[in-house]
Amino acid sequence: MKNWQYIGHENTPTGYGFHMAAGIRAGQQVFVSGAAAIGEGGKVPAELIGDVAGQTRATLDEIDRILREAGGSLHDGIKFTVFLPKTEYFRAMNDVWNEYFVDNGPTRSTVQAGLMIPEMLVEIDAIALLDD
Amino acid sequence: MKNWQYIGHENTPTGYGFHMAAGIRAGQQVFVSGAAAIGEGGKVPAELIGDVAGQTRATLDEIDRILREAGGSLHDGIKFTVFLPKTEYFRAMNDVWNEYFVDNGPTRSTVQAGLMIPEMLVEIDAIALLDD
Amino acid sequence: MKNWQYIGHENTPTGYGFHMAAGIRAGQQVFVSGAAAIGEGGKVPAELIGDVAGQTRATLDEIDRILREAGGSLHDGIKFTVFLPKTEYFRAMNDVWNEYFVDNGPTRSTVQAGLMIPEMLVEIDAIALLDD
Numbered sequence: 001m002k003n004w005q006y007i008g009h010e011n012t013p014t015g016y017g018f019h020m021a022a023g024i025r026a027g028q029q030v031f032v033s034g035a036a037a038i039g040e041g042g043k044v045p046a047e048l049i050g051d052v053a054g055q056t057r058a059t060l061d062e063i064d065r066i067l068r069e070a071g072g073s074l075h076d077g078i079k080f081t082v083f084l085p086k087t088e089y090f091r092a093m094n095d096v097w098n099e100y101f102v103d104n105g106p107t108r109s110t111v112q113a114g115l116m117i118p119e120m121l122v123e124i125d126a127i128a129l130l131d132d
Numbered sequence: 133m134k135n136w137q138y139i140g141h142e143n144t145p146t147g148y149g150f151h152m153a154a155g156i157r158a159g160q161q162v163f164v165s166g167a168a169a170i171g172e173g174g175k176v177p178a179e180l181i182g183d184v185a186g187q188t189r190a191t192l193d194e195i196d197r198i199l200r201e202a203g204g205s206l207h208d209g210i211k212f213t214v215f216l217p218k219t220e221y222f223r224a225m226n227d228v229w230n231e232y233f234v235d236n237g238p239t240r241s242t243v244q245a246g247l248m249i250p251e252m253l254v255e256i257d258a259i260a261l262l263d264d
Numbered sequence: 265m266k267n268w269q270y271i272g273h274e275n276t277p278t279g280y281g282f283h284m285a286a287g288i289r290a291g292q293q294v295f296v297s298g299a300a301a302i303g304e305g306g307k308v309p310a311e312l313i314g315d316v317a318g319q320t321r322a323t324l325d326e327i328d329r330i331l332r333e334a335g336g337s338l339h340d341g342i343k344f345t346v347f348l349p350k351t352e353y354f355r356a357m358n359d360v361w362n363e364y365f366v367d368n369g370p371t372r373s374t375v376q377a378g379l380m381i382p383e384m385l386v387e388i389d390a391i392a393l394l395d396d
Contacts, residue, residue, distance in 0.1 A: 002263065004210070006236055019230045019237035024210055026261050031211040034241030078268070078288055079295040079391070083243045090380050098283045104270055105283035109298030109389040111347045112378025114244025116222050125241040127211070129290050131266065134395065136342070138368055151362045151369035156342055158393050163343040166373030215375045246376025248354050257373040259343070 002026075007069045023066040025130075030070045032126040034083070035062045036115070044119035052092035052121045059124050060100050067128055074100065076128040082110040083123045093122055134158075139201045155198040157262075162202045164258040166215070167194045168247070176251035184224035184253045191256050192232050199260055206232065208260040214242040215255045225254055266290075271333045287330040289394075294334045296390040298347070299326045300379070308383035316356035316385045323388050324364050331392055338364065340392040346374040347387045357386055 007023035023032045037058035039045040048054045064074035084093060090110065097105075115123050139155035155164045169190035171177040180186045196206035216225060222242065229237075247255050271287035287296045301322035303309040312318045328338035348357060354374065361369075379387050 004236075017230070018226060018240075019233040019235075020240040021237055022239075024239055026210060029261075031239040031259070033239040034243070078290060079389075081241070081389075083241075087378055087380055094282060098281070101283040103283075104268075105285055107286075107288050107295040107297040107389075108282075108284040109345070109347075109387065110380055111298070111387065112380070114219055116219055116242055116244070123241065123243065125211075125213075125239075127295070129293075134368075136368075149362070150358060150372075151365040151367075152372040153369055154371075156371055158342060161393075163371040163391070165371040166375070213373070215373075246351055248351055248374055248376070255373065255375065257343075257345075257371075 005070060007066050023070055025070040028130045028132060030067060030072065030076070030126075030128040030130065032063055032066050032077075032128065034123045034125040035059050035066070036117075036120045036123045037062075038117075038120075044117065049119055050121070052089045053096050055121045056093045056096040056124075059122055060096070063124060063126055067126075070128070070130070072128055072130040076130050077106050077126045078129050079127040080106055080108045081125050082108060083113040083115060084110065085112065085115050085121060087112045089121055137202060139198050155202055157202040160262045160264060162199060162204065162208070162258075162260040162262065164195055164198050164209075164260065166255045166257040167191050167198070168249075168252045168255045169194075170249075170252075176249065181251055182253070184221045185228050187253045188225045188228040191254055192228070195256060195258055199258075202260070202262070204260055204262040208262050209238050209258040210261050211259040212238055212240045213257050214240060215245040215247060216242065217244065217247050217253060219244045221253055269334060271330050287334055289334040292394045292396060294331060294336065294340070294390075294392040294394065296327055296330050296341075296392065298387045298389040299323050299330070300381075300384045300387045301326075302381075302384075308381065313383055314385070316353045317360050319385045320357045320360040320388075323386055324360070327388060327390055331390075334392070334394070336392055336394040340394050341370050341390045342393050343391040344370055344372045345389050346372060347377040347379060348374065349376065349379050349385060351376045353385055
């Protein structure tokens with residue numbers, strides 16, 4: 001049995017027939033699955049449909065929640081990958097990103113890639129390193 | 133000279149003019165290149181053409197083979213990225229995934245992205261952490 | 265305050281309203297943001313427009329520069345992800361790749377994904393492990 005801390009909650013994909021963890025802590029490293037603005041029933045909440053900024057906030061909040069459960073926070077994230085279905089969403093995503101990361105932002109790659117649910121406008125995964 | 137263990141075999145891209153390793157172990161970490169259902173001659177085997185489930189099995193088996201050569205197995209994988217050329221392939225991929233990861237699945241991101249060979253229907257890369 | 269070394273220079277996205285680092289070293293690990301052939305003003309230099317090979321060289325040189333500032337070099341890179349807007353760019357990218365990685369290439373995933381600036385023909389991110 002591995003000495004890994006598995007992190008999930010009822011609104012993560014784990015609850016919907018996907019055998020995966022929302023996050024796993026192994027030592028000081030935490031790996032976070034592609035997160036998104038997914039609410040009850042595995043769906044994008046109605047009030048976030050079409051709202052790139054709102055979905056970005058919900059996604060970064062979700063990553064923060066996972067990392068807090070692992071003993072850290074969003075700001076322990078060191079490598080992020082941002083997937084956007086359309087390049088036109090970049091500015092709205094980046095404006096919210098800049099609110100969350102004011103100083104000393106982490107590393108990031110941003111690419112245009114299709115997402116698994118049509119209503120999802122952003123998906124972000126992360127690797128974090130907790131302080132010793 | 134690095135103390136890294138390079139992993140490859142004749143059917144990996146290393147054998148076809150791509151200067152890359154199928155996997156590299158460094159300490160307890162193993163990094164696995166984007167794997168796919170590639171057989172002899174660097175091609176998708178005829179019997180797997182158009183078969184998302186079969187290609188997913190072959191891909192996870194290939195990652196397992198690489199991780200075994202590194203001293204572990206598929207279940208040491210902690211972070212996976214799944215690339216699918218079409219979102220419609222998600223269910224068939226995920227059904228096979230769930231066969232391989234019954235309990236305590238790893239972290240995963242799944243996005244729609246084009247692959248380098250038209251016959252490839254799934255590509256998966258991984259980071260694994262071996263037990264000490 | 266984290267004991268992380270932040271790496272950037274004026275031509276990285278950090279200089280253009282993106283709150284992110286070009287690279288971060290944490291212990292012996294270095295994470296490199298999606299790099300590309302971006303020059304002054306955050307634009308692809310005129311002489312590299314439409315030139316996949318030239319942009320690949322500029323991108324790998326940029327990753328090397330970041331890793332040198334972190335105390336290593338391109339050849340400490342262990343996991344790379346290559347994003348190409350068109351699969352037809354693969355051969356030109358791979359030919360340059362093979363010039364940079366002659367022996368013992370690292371792990372790599374290559375997928376077709378749209379990039380955030382239309383003139384960008386390749387983006388590459390990396391995880392590196394420096395020697396102890």
